[in-house]
Amino acid sequence: MLTNSLLLSNQLPTLQYTSTPERFDETWEAPLAILLGLGRAAGADFIEFFLERRNYISCLAEDDSITSISPSLATGAGVRVFRGKADCYVSTNNLSFSGLKAALEKGLSILGLQLPAANAFIPEINLELLRDYATKRGKDKWLPLCSSIREMGEVLLDSTAYLQRKANHIQSRRATYFRDWQEVLIAASDGTFARDIRLTQSVGFNVLCADGANRTSIAERAGNTSDANFLRTWDYQQSAEQIAESAGKMLYADYVESGTYPIIMANHFGGVIFHEACGHLLETTQIERKTTPFADKKGEKIAHESLTAWDEGRSENAFGTIDMDDEGMPAQRTLLIEKGVLKNFLADRTGSVRTGHPRTGSGRRQNYTYAAASRMRNTYIATGEYSTEDLFASIDKGIYCKKMGGGSVGATGQFNFGVDEAYLIENGKITKPLKGAILIGEAKEIMNKISMCSQDLSLAAGFCGSVSGSIYTTVGQPHIKVDSITVGGR
Amino acid sequence: MPNINEIATSAKETANKLGINKFDIYGSTVDETSVQVDQGEPKQVKASNRSGVTVRVWNEDNTMGVTSTTDVDPKGLELALKTAYEASFFGVKENVPDFSPEATVNIDNNKSEKANQAPVSQLIESLIVAEKELLAVHPAIKGVPYNGLAQRDIDRFYLNSNGAIRTESHSLASIYLYSKTEEEGKKPRSAGAFRINHSLDNLDINGCIKETADKTISHLNYEKVTTGKYRVVFSPEAFLSLLGAFSNLFNAQSILDKQSLSTPDSLGKQIASPLLSVCDDALHPANIGAEAFDGEGTPTRRVSLIENGVLTGFLHSAGTAKRMNANLTGNASIGAKVSVSPNFYHVFAGANSEQEYSLETAENVILIDDLQALHAGVKSLQGSFSLPFDGWLVNKGVKTSIESATVAGDFLEVLKSIIYVEKEPELTPGGVCPRIWIDELSITGE
Numbered sequence: 001m002l003t004n005s006l007l008l009s010n011q012l013p014t015l016q017y018t019s020t021p022e023r024f025d026e027t028w029e030a031p032l033a034i035l036l037g038l039g040r041a042a043g044a045d046f047i048e049f050f051l052e053r054r055n056y057i058s059c060l061a062e063d064d065s066i067t068s069i070s071p072s073l074a075t076g077a078g079v080r081v082f083r084g085k086a087d088c089y090v091s092t093n094n095l096s097f098s099g100l101k102a103a104l105e106k107g108l109s110i111l112g113l114q115l116p117a118a119n120a121f122i123p124e125i126n127l128e129l130l131r132d133y134a135t136k137r138g139k140d141k142w143l144p145l146c147s148s149i150r151e152m153g154e155v156l157l158d159s160t161a162y163l164q165r166k167a168n169h170i171q172s173r174r175a176t177y178f179r180d181w182q183e184v185l186i187a188a189s190d191g192t193f194a195r196d197i198r199l200t201q202s203v204g205f206n207v208l209c210a211d212g213a214n215r216t217s218i219a220e221r222a223g224n225t226s227d228a229n230f231l232r233t234w235d236y237q238q239s240a241e242q243i244a245e246s247a248g249k250m251l252y253a254d255y256v257e258s259g260t261y262p263i264i265m266a267n268h269f270g271g272v273i274f275h276e277a278c279g280h281l282l283e284t285t286q287i288e289r290k291t292t293p294f295a296d297k298k299g300e301k302i303a304h305e306s307l308t309a310w311d312e313g314r315s316e317n318a319f320g321t322i323d324m325d326d327e328g329m330p331a332q333r334t335l336l337i338e339k340g341v342l343k344n345f346l347a348d349r350t351g352s353v354r355t356g357h358p359r360t361g362s363g364r365r366q367n368y369t370y371a372a373a374s375r376m377r378n379t380y381i382a383t384g385e386y387s388t389e390d391l392f393a394s395i396d397k398g399i400y401c402k403k404m405g406g407g408s409v410g411a412t413g414q415f416n417f418g419v420d421e422a423y424l425i426e427n428g429k430i431t432k433p434l435k436g437a438i439l440i441g442e443a444k445e446i447m448n449k450i451s452m453c454s455q456d457l458s459l460a461a462g463f464c465g466s467v468s469g470s471i472y473t474t475v476g477q478p479h480i481k482v483d484s485i486t487v488g489g490r
Numbered sequence: 491m492p493n494i495n496e497i498a499t500s501a502k503e504t505a506n507k508l509g510i511n512k513f514d515i516y517g518s519t520v521d522e523t524s525v526q527v528d529q530g531e532p533k534q535v536k537a538s539n540r541s542g543v544t545v546r547v548w549n550e551d552n553t554m555g556v557t558s559t560t561d562v563d564p565k566g567l568e569l570a571l572k573t574a575y576e577a578s579f580f581g582v583k584e585n586v587p588d589f590s591p592e593a594t595v596n597i598d599n600n601k602s603e604k605a606n607q608a609p610v611s612q613l614i615e616s617l618i619v620a621e622k623e624l625l626a627v628h629p630a631i632k633g634v635p636y637n638g639l640a641q642r643d644i645d646r647f648y649l650n651s652n653g654a655i656r657t658e659s660h661s662l663a664s665i666y667l668y669s670k671t672e673e674e675g676k677k678p679r680s681a682g683a684f685r686i687n688h689s690l691d692n693l694d695i696n697g698c699i700k701e702t703a704d705k706t707i708s709h710l711n712y713e714k715v716t717t718g719k720y721r722v723v724f725s726p727e728a729f730l731s732l733l734g735a736f737s738n739l740f741n742a743q744s745i746l747d748k749q750s751l752s753t754p755d756s757l758g759k760q761i762a763s764p765l766l767s768v769c770d771d772a773l774h775p776a777n778i779g780a781e782a783f784d785g786e787g788t789p790t791r792r793v794s795l796i797e798n799g800v801l802t803g804f805l806h807s808a809g810t811a812k813r814m815n816a817n818l819t820g821n822a823s824i825g826a827k828v829s830v831s832p833n834f835y836h837v838f839a840g841a842n843s844e845q846e847y848s849l850e851t852a853e854n855v856i857l858i859d860d861l862q863a864l865h866a867g868v869k870s871l872q873g874s875f876s877l878p879f880d881g882w883l884v885n886k887g888v889k890t891s892i893e894s895a896t897v898a899g900d901f902l903e904v905l906k907s908i909i910y911v912e913k914e915p916e917l918t919p920g921g922v923c924p925r926i927w928i929d930e931l932s933i934t935g936e
């Protein structure tokens with residue numbers, strides 16, 4: 001352990017310290033405080049260390065065999081150095097004191113800074129008492145409580161056997177599961193010192209059905225954070241029955257006739273529409289790039305008055321739930337839009353520095369190789385006042401988008417997303433299944449066309465890719481009606 | 491990171507200590523620096539020196555387990571070997587992956603191509619100049635929201651307990667620019683370009699600026715397109731995007747898993763117009779960063795996939811080649827379940843075309859430059875796609891940008907509906923390809 005808090009830089013090479021190698025705990029305070037002081041002495045305005053340890057495993061069952069068990073272990077760190085509004089991010093696998101120091105030195109040199117001379121004093125950085133969300137919430141016990149490899153295999157094989165009994169015309173069936181255990185420690189020159197453990201799991205089916213020239217492939221996935229028992233509680237029978245029913249309907253579906261329609265988007269993963277059409281555009285990253293039409297609209301009406309939307313980090317066990325973000329800030333519940341009026345943006349540290357919007361605990365990253373950026377967590381449209389029947393009754397001819405695929409949004413605010421399971425609505429009733437639909441639109445326009453929200457809010461797990469990698473997020477909404485949107489098809 | 495010999499020695503010693511007689515390791519290190527700029531100022535600089543290895547271990551019952559790790563010191567390797575050994579008892583009992591029989595054959599052209607990395611200040615300066623020049627091309631170009639200049643050194647290796655050992659190194663530099671326009675009363679428009687080469691010195695930054703500017707400006711004059719069936723011309727990048735999205739056609743592992751539009755019996759069948767030929771050619775001279783061996787140590791090579799429209803080959807790992815009694819192709823990635831993927835496509839004209847077409851004379855054809863949202867709009871197992879795109883309606887050489895449209899179709903029908911494969915190939919990140927003309931496709935506009 002370090003005993004000397006007022007150091008001369010030439011003492012660094014001979015320092016002795018011991019940090020617990022298999023756990024990020026208080027023993028990391030001294031070496032990280034010294035490195036932060038070193039960076040400040042070099043002239044950096046702000047320094048942040050992000051340390052990560054990861055234990056990941058995935059399991060794949062195909063038909064009636066386990067065909068892949070893939071464990072993956074990772075350790076690494078990223079150091080971010082700010083000088084004015086410019087920043088530099090350096091990542092490394094080497095978590096030794098010398099490895100972290102080398103990463104810091106590289107970051108400093110890129111910004112034109114040098115380590116202090118040999119006899120210079122290194123200022124002391126006083127870190128807060130370790131804010132340890134993992135210990136506080138008993139997360140250290142999670143990993144050993146998770147399903148063993150044997151149990152993973154048994155559950156997945158049982159599930160694919162059940163799927164075989166429920167679906168017709170199956171050509172191939174797959175069940176996939178992964179468990180992602182991550183321990184993080186953040187220390188920054190503003191005194192931030194925080195630790196957390198995240199446990200994210202996901203399980204689901206992928207089925208291909210074929211009957212002559214008719215083919216359909218459908219996937220279904222459930223996700224969870226914080227529950228070590230997740231796989232044991234997966235209701236694979238219900239999931240298999242749902243996917244079998246969807247596959248049966250879509251196998252013989254006609255291609256959608258392209259055009260402009262009113263649509264109803266189902267709850268649950270239907271929330272991807274808000275994620276793509278608006279959520280990304282409320283990230284300060286987009287303000288920095290000038291790629292959002294909403295940059296100067298705070299306090300103004302940007303959506304239909306029926307629409308209220310949230311982004312928050314604490315929904316119990318939801319896929320995007322975090323106690324703190326990857327900059328060590330507690331996750332907030334952030335009101336994005338209230339009755340059509342833009343209330344807040346999602347800001348990380350850099351976004352806050354560069355745009356002036358306050359941080360919201362939204363700094364997230366895939367892993368230590370990425371600098372944090374403003375990203376969504378659990379994002380959803382709030383419950384409305386209508387019944388689902390009201391929504392259907394308002395449409396003479398339209399499309400019911402029951403199951404959404406993925407989507408994306410471009411630099412001009414134009415978004416798109418695919419529909420995996422759709423139905424024609426005629427005179428307020430579902431009449432026949434449709435396939436091949438993709439929805440496209442402009443964010444500014446579509447937000448004013450979400451005119452009705454029902455009362456059946458439901459959340460769904462998703463993966464979001466952006467500047468700081470792929471992260472776990474939640475989308476959600478009640479059933480909503482979009483008055484008109486372009487539907488691509490044949 | 492320890493060097494290859496240190497890892498090999500350490501792995502062998504640890505394996506012996508653990509009683510592991512059969513193992514292999516694939517690993518890489520990447521030393522990378524990238525910069526972004528914003529309105530003449532550096533925005534973010536990223537530097538990374540990371541490493542990772544994947545170890546496979548076979549137990550006494552000859553079942554196999556795998557583990558990946560970023561910790562390649564002796565302690566990390568020991569943990570990875572132990573974890574892989576434990577996982578091996580849950581490995582597959584049938585078609586167990588094995589060493590590639592070609593992992594020890596000599597590779598003639600195995601060479602290291604490392605360039606000196608440029609100072610970060612030079613990267614920043616070059617990108618600031620590029621941004622400035624791009625902004626100066628046209629008053630409507632108000633920003634370059636997405637940009638980056640990167641250089642990386644990559645070292646990779648494969649070794650196994652049968653004595654195979656391969657190493658390879660190369661350097662890459664790349665730039666992307668994506669500019670955005672703003673004009674009063676008009677919707678913002680955007681477009682981008684990308685270049686890659688061995689080092690910053692020979693990177694075509696000016697070409698990237700010009701292509702980005704030309705494309706962005708060409709989108710200033712935009713209109714909706716009327717929904718209907720059109721003759722469509724795919725740019726090289728767009729066609730390769732589509733080909734990549736349906737690469738299960740050639741993927742032997744997907745075929746064995748019944749996750750493909752092909753079956754083992756598809757070989758020799760006419761699946762495309764006779765005008766089309768396709769190869770996977772990792773060693774193509776234009777392939778910057780070409781890799782001489784795959785994740786199992788198998789040498790890469792040129793593989794004919796479609797010849798004059800006839801399906802002539804599949805992409806293999808050692809395991810799929812054995813199961814399908816075929817030659818290895820060098821397309822495997824190491825893993826518990828070995829995956830197969832293309833290296834570098836070479837698309838070219840097959841049979842002679844009876845008629846040649848030109849955008850200078852064609853009337854009302856759609857030129858698709860860039861397909862978007864492939865992850866959402868492609869049903870790779872159904873063969874269908876419905877995708878937003880950037881492109882133009884071209885009438886006798888006059889291009890009008892298309893706003894908010896999608897193209898939809900069936901990929902196998904697209905292959906059969908090819909009416910012309912142009913002669914002039916273009917280099918893209920995924921391969922070399924000319925423009926491809928398709929007779930009729932559904933376009934949704936208004």
